[in-house]
Amino acid sequence: MREHSNDIRIPQDDERIDVTDLKEVDYWTHWFGVSEERLRTAVASAGTVKDDLRVYLGLP
Template identity: 90%
Template sequence: MREENDMSPTSEIRIPQDDERIDVTDLKEVDYWTQWFGVSEERLRTAVASAGTVKDDLRIYLGLP
C-alpha cells in the first residue's frame, strides 16, 4: 500500500519559484528545465556553465527560438 506522501520518481515536476533563472543545485528544477528546453541534463549544465542562469540567455545559447 502506498502512503499519501510518497515522493516517488513519477511525481509531478514542480514549476520553479523563479521562472527566469535556473538553479542547477535543485534537482527538481533541473528536471523541469531539461524538459522545458528539450535537452539532456549534461547539456543544460554545460549551457549554464557557459551562459549563466538566465532563461533567455540559455535559450539563445542553446539555439532555441
C-alpha cells in the same frame, strides 16, 4: 544516471535556473528539451538566465 521524477515542479523563479535543485533541473531539461548534461554545460557557459540559455542553446 539519475531517474527523473514524475513530480516536476515549476520553479519559483521562472527566469533563472537553479542547477543545485534537482527538481528544477528536471523541469528545465523538459522545458528546453535538452539532456541534463547539456543544460549544465549551457549554464556553465551562458549563466542561469532563461533567455540567455535559450539563445545559447539555439532555441527560438
